[in-house]
Amino acid sequence: MSLLRVERMSKEFGGVHAVEGLDFAIEPGAVFSIIGPNGAGKTTLINLLTGVYKPSAGRILFAGRDLTGRAPYEFAAAGMARTFQNLQVFFNMTALENVMVGRHLHERCSLAAAMLRFPSLARAERACREYAVGLMEFVGLGEHVGARADSLSYGALKRLEIARALAAEPKLLLLDEPAAGLNQTETQGIDALVTQLAARGVTVVLVEHNMRLVMGVSHEILVLDYGKKLAQGDAATVGNDPRVIEAYLGAGVA
Amino acid sequence: MSRTAPGFAQPAAHRIRGPAALALCIALLPLAFANNYYYEVAVLVGLNAITCVGLNLLVGYAGQISLGHAGFFGLGAYGSAILTARYGWPPLGALVAVTPGVAALAYLIGRPILRLKGHYLAMATLGMGVIISIVIATEDRWTGGPDGMSVPPLSVFGFTLQGERAWYWVVGGCLLLAVWLALNLIESPVGRALRALHGSEVGAEVAGIDSARAKLMVFVVSAVYASAAGSLAAHYSGFITPSKVTFFHSIELVTMVVFGGMASVFGAVAGAAVLTMLPQFLTLFKEYETVVFGAVMMGTMIFMPRGLVPSLATLFADRGPSKVPP
Ligand SMILES: Nc1ncnc2c1ncn2[C@@H]1O[C@H](COP(=O)(O)OP(=O)(O)O)[C@@H](O)[C@H]1O
Ligand SMILES: [Mg+2]
Numbered sequence: 001m002s003l004l005r006v007e008r009m010s011k012e013f014g015g016v017h018a019v020e021g022l023d024f025a026i027e028p029g030a031v032f033s034i035i036g037p038n039g040a041g042k043t044t045l046i047n048l049l050t051g052v053y054k055p056s057a058g059r060i061l062f063a064g065r066d067l068t069g070r071a072p073y074e075f076a077a078a079g080m081a082r083t084f085q086n087l088q089v090f091f092n093m094t095a096l097e098n099v100m101v102g103r104h105l106h107e108r109c110s111l112a113a114a115m116l117r118f119p120s121l122a123r124a125e126r127a128c129r130e131y132a133v134g135l136m137e138f139v140g141l142g143e144h145v146g147a148r149a150d151s152l153s154y155g156a157l158k159r160l161e162i163a164r165a166l167a168a169e170p171k172l173l174l175l176d177e178p179a180a181g182l183n184q185t186e187t188q189g190i191d192a193l194v195t196q197l198a199a200r201g202v203t204v205v206l207v208e209h210n211m212r213l214v215m216g217v218s219h220e221i222l223v224l225d226y227g228k229k230l231a232q233g234d235a236a237t238v239g240n241d242p243r244v245i246e247a248y249l250g251a252g253v254a
Numbered sequence: 255m256s257r258t259a260p261g262f263a264q265p266a267a268h269r270i271r272g273p274a275a276l277a278l279c280i281a282l283l284p285l286a287f288a289n290n291y292y293y294e295v296a297v298l299v300g301l302n303a304i305t306c307v308g309l310n311l312l313v314g315y316a317g318q319i320s321l322g323h324a325g326f327f328g329l330g331a332y333g334s335a336i337l338t339a340r341y342g343w344p345p346l347g348a349l350v351a352v353t354p355g356v357a358a359l360a361y362l363i364g365r366p367i368l369r370l371k372g373h374y375l376a377m378a379t380l381g382m383g384v385i386i387s388i389v390i391a392t393e394d395r396w397t398g399g400p401d402g403m404s405v406p407p408l409s410v411f412g413f414t415l416q417g418e419r420a421w422y423w424v425v426g427g428c429l430l431l432a433v434w435l436a437l438n439l440i441e442s443p444v445g446r447a448l449r450a451l452h453g454s455e456v457g458a459e460v461a462g463i464d465s466a467r468a469k470l471m472v473f474v475v476s477a478v479y480a481s482a483a484g485s486l487a488a489h490y491s492g493f494i495t496p497s498k499v500t501f502f503h504s505i506e507l508v509t510m511v512v513f514g515g516m517a518s519v520f521g522a523v524a525g526a527a528v529l530t531m532l533p534q535f536l537t538l539f540k541e542y543e544t545v546v547f548g549a550v551m552m553g554t555m556i557f558m559p560r561g562l563v564p565s566l567a568t569l570f571a572d573r574g575p576s577k578v579p580p
Contacts, residue, residue, distance in 0.1 A: 050460055076462035088460075090453030092517065093446070100443075101450045105462040107443040111471060114442035115435045121442060128443075168462065 001064070003028045003172060003203055004049070009058030011044055011227075018044040020227040022058070026172070026205065026220070031198045033206045033214045036224035037247065042207045043085055045224070046176045049205065050082050051075035063171060077105060079171030083161040085180055085207070091150040095141065095160055098149050099132035102167025135163040139193060155186040162193065173197070174205040179213075215239060223247070269437050272520060276433060280426040284419075293418035295534055300425035301487045303526035304432045306510045307519055308479020311436060313508065314516035315445065316472045317452030318368065319376045321504050322383025326477040328390055328499030329356045330484025335405040335494055336396050345408045349485045353478055360477035361470065368469045380501065387499040402495030405488045421490050428486065429523070432479060436519050439475070448472055449517070480507075513554060515561025524563050 002025035011019040019041045026032045034042050047053040049060065051072040059068045062078050081102070090098050100107075107128055113121050133145055139159040144152060152160060158178055165173055179190040191213045197204060198217045208214050214221065215235040223230040223244050231241045238244055287293055305327055312318050333352030337343040343351070367378040390397050397403060408415040408424075415424060439445045451458040451465045459465055488494050497503070506529070514525020532550065536543040558565035 052456060052460065071464070072456065072459035073462050073464045076460055080460075082460050084457070088454040088457030090450045090457060092453045093449055097446055097449075101446050101458070101461050101463075104443060104447060104450075109443050111439075111444060111475070114444040115439050117438040117442070125442070164461065 002026060003063060005061040006049070007059045007061070009048060009055050009060065011041075011048055011053055012056045017227050019048060019055075019224075022229055024222055024229070024232060026203065028171075028203050029201050030219040031194075031204045031206060031217045033208060033218040033221045034224060035208070035211075035214055035221060036230070040224040041227035042224055043176055044227070046082065046174050046205070046207060049075075050080055050174060076168065076170075080174065081165035081168040081170035081172075082174035083158070083165050083176060083178060085176040087154075087157055087161065089149050089157050089160060091148075093149055095144050095147045095149050095152060095156075096129070096132055096136065098160055099135055099163045099167050100128055102135075102164035103128050103131060105168055132163075132167060135166055136160075138166075139163045140189065155182050155189075158182065158186075158190065159193070166197075172203050172205065176207045177209065178206075179208065179210055269441060272437065273430060273434050276520070276523070277430055280430065284422065290418045293422045295531060297418060297421050297425050297490060299527045299530045300422075300429045301483045301490070302507070302510060302530050303429050303523045304425075304483040304486075305480045305507055306514070306522040306526045307429075307432050307436050308476040308483075309507055310511045310514075310516065310519065310522040311439065311448070311479075312472050312476040313511050314518065314522070315440060315452060316448040316469060318469055318473065319372075319508070320379040320383075320473070320476070321376050321501070321508065322379040322381070322386070323476065323480050323507050324499050324501070324503035325383040325386030326356055326360060326480035327484035327487070327503070327507075328386055328496070329359065330481030331488040331494050331498065332390055332397055332484075333481070334485035335403055335488045338406045338489075339403060340396065345406065345489055346410050349482070352485055353481050356481035357474050357478050360474045364470045364473040364477075368473055369466065380504070383499075383501055383504045387496060387501065390499050391496045397496070400496060402493055404493045405491070407492060408486070408489035415489075425486065425490075428482075433519055433523065440519070444468075444471075452517075509551070513551065513561060515563040515565070518561065518563045521561050521563035525561065528562065 004026040006022055006024050009019060009022045010017065022045070034045060036042055044053065048055050051067065051070055051074065054069055059066060061067070062075070062080065065078060067075055067078060090101060093101070107124060109121050109124070136142060136145055139162050141156055141159055141163065144156060149157070149160065162175070162178060175194065178194065179187040182190065187210065191210065194204070194206065194213065195217055206214070206218070218235055220232065221235060221238040222232045223238055223241075225247050230247055231238050231244050283296065284293070287296070305323065309320065309323050312320055330352055333355060334345065334348045337348035337352065338345050363382055367375065367382070370378050391400055393399075394401075415421060440449070447458065447463045447468050450461065451463060451468055455465050487498070510525035510529045511522050512525070513529055514523065515521025532547060533543065536546050539546045554562065
């Protein structure tokens with residue numbers, strides 16, 4: 001059974017059809033990439049998939065449940081975690097605390113337990129801290145464990161968001177342009193990280209402009225153009241599709 | 255080189271060191287007190303500090319605003335006053351009944367208004383505070399109206415708490431408790447959720463935090479702090495008037511939080527201390543008192559925009575031996 005299924009989903013912004021009539025499914029363990037020119041609706045789609053936007057029409061089924069119209073925290077509770085193209089870091093906290101927030105769903109505690117600091121909570125907090133430190137090391141932020149989030153470089157913040165998302169141990173991880181705005185070395189680092197996640201069998205939705213990475217890691221690629229599906233399939237199918245080549249390289253070449 | 259900055263939640267050692275330093279302060283302060291007047295001012299500082307520590311959870315940590323918290327202070331004060339003076343309840347019983355009552359009311363009011371953001375939330379809480387203050391001023395059958403009403407002293411199991419000195423220790427203990435609870439909260443998953451939604455609400459939501467629920471919860475907690483301080487204040491002064499329930503007092507409370515330092519528990523205490531004591535000193539300036547008060551406020555916010563405690567902490571941290579040249 002598919003992990004995620006989208007049926008006839010559309011999103012309109014005052015007459016602009018950012019996403020129009022999309023149908024697709026994502027299988028567990030797959031890397032599902034979304035590509036398309038700027039303004040194609042990729043970020044809008046990620047926002048729809050994670051509940052940040054409510055669809056104008058259509059349905060989202062995730063892990064066997066209909067989540068259409070639910071709040072983002074309910075999507076998270078169902079097993080989704082994501083990063084943002086334009087960063088949503090908690091700059092008022094330390095880098096480590098950012099990742100610890102990612103564990104929120106595993107760290108539920110009552111108000112009384114929190115205010116009276118029950119011993120069980122103190123133990124859970126230590127475990128949470130260790131888990132978060134481990135993830136920071138995994139994404140290559142080991143030396144920034146004690147740092148304030150606002151002292152990190154842009155590249156480090158991109159990694160921090162990935163660590164925060166992973167902390168939730170999600171069933172589905174959505175990455176919106178994880179390498180956008182990074183220099184070449186940093187981009188290679190992110191590529192390696194995504195490849196590593198894919199190899200581990202994490203189900204990933206990836207929005208990315210780096211074609212070498214996309215073609216290399218994806219099991220399935222969805223090509224968007226003006227909010228509509230232009231093509232869908234594996235790397236070979238999509239890479240040889242004349243409509244995709246045209247959309248990317250301009251009509252003159254095709 | 256990056257280090258954990260002041261104003262950020264501090265690791266375990268600070269959770270113990272801070273309250274220990276405060277306890278020491280409370281214990282040693284009376285050595286400098288020349289007469290009962292000092293105790294009186296200290297008790298007022300303590301009561302304001304309790305309210306501000308709670309308000310700071312809402313304003314400084316969760317990033318929400320309330321311009322009506324004097325209303326909750328007033329509800330606590332008048333709730334205790336009415337139950338003890340008019341119905342003969344024991345003061346402790348009244349406190350135990352009034353506090354959850356105010357919590358329930360804060361929950362009911364908070365549910366619709368905490369969906370608002372920024373200026374709209376400010377307006378809504380302002381309206382809430384004004385309504386509470388009008389109700390208290392007009393329902394004179396119960397509250398005595400603008401003339402106020404007298405309140406029996408705080409007595410527990412036949413022992414009556416009287417005199418500024420005794421009150422000093424009780425309020426000091428309550429403030430310590432208030433600070434300890436707040437520090438625990440901030441350093442817990444619940445507190446992280448609050449700080450996260452301040453940092454990025456959408457970032458918090460996609461991490462699984464129900465931001466509406468979290469905001470409502472901290473609103474109720476801060477109302478409970480204010481209400482408890484109000485109940486204590488009513489019994490302490492023995493006579494209450496609507497003057498402490500006004501819009502002006504709400505503004506004063508927020509000012510103390512901002513002045514002391516948002517997202518700093520000890521900042522809230524320091525802000526309450528300075529701004530409660532300042533007017534006492536400024537009587538020297540006679541008719542220019544309010545002008546000097548305003549000038550001190552403006553100067554602090556211009557030169558220490560993050561508030562007293564975070565700014566000073568940074569200053570000392572930068573001069574400390576751990577400083578690494580950039
Ligand atoms: N919140 C919004 N309000 C109005 N229009 C939006 C909003 N978000 C996206 N859009 C519009 O939807 C279209 C797709 O944008 P986006 O999803 O960001 O594209 P991409 O991520 O593929 O570059 C654009 O025309 C954009 O202007
Ligand atoms: Mg985008």
